Amino acid sequence: MPKVKLMIRQLDANEKSVVELSERCFDELRQVYRPTELAVSNKNSAKSEWSCFGFHVDEVLVGVVEAKQVGSELQLSSLAVASSFRQKGVARKLVDFVVTQFKSINSVSVWCVEQTGNVAVFKALGFNVVQRFDSDFFILSDGSKAVEVQLKQKITA
Helix, strand or coil: CCCCCCEEEEEECHHHHHHHHHHHHHHHHHHEEEEEEHHHHHHHHHHCEEEEEEEEEEEEEECCCCCCCCCCCCEEEEEEECHCCCCCCCCHHHHHHCCCCCCCCCCEEEEEEEHHHHHHHHHHHHCCCEEEEEEEEEEECCCCEEEHHHEECCCCC
């Protein structure tokens, strides 16, 4: 049986494979919610502040996440894993690797929309809910406000 080659590396967020994987994964979530114009504008204007990392299996991109350091906190955004690779440790390996790429981090923070079910994913990765509120950035498919949840994980040296 041939050995599977795994690799995580920093990528350009505009690379075709990154954009395609993100679009595929987030298209599923668009059945639940969509970003407001303000959210899209904020994301586009802050794009250069984020570093993008990709998880490859046999040179095929199967997971991505964006990260930026703010003080001693590492913020994660846009975590996406190809559906056929979910629940196989890809998200955990990506998050663990990304933490090693930044200095003097004592916590990792991520936001998600509660109605997607992704809070459970981040809890399984060791994150804890620190706040939740009605969002000004995301609208549910029925037109009501989504609930945004911030989760954090403490990092110990």
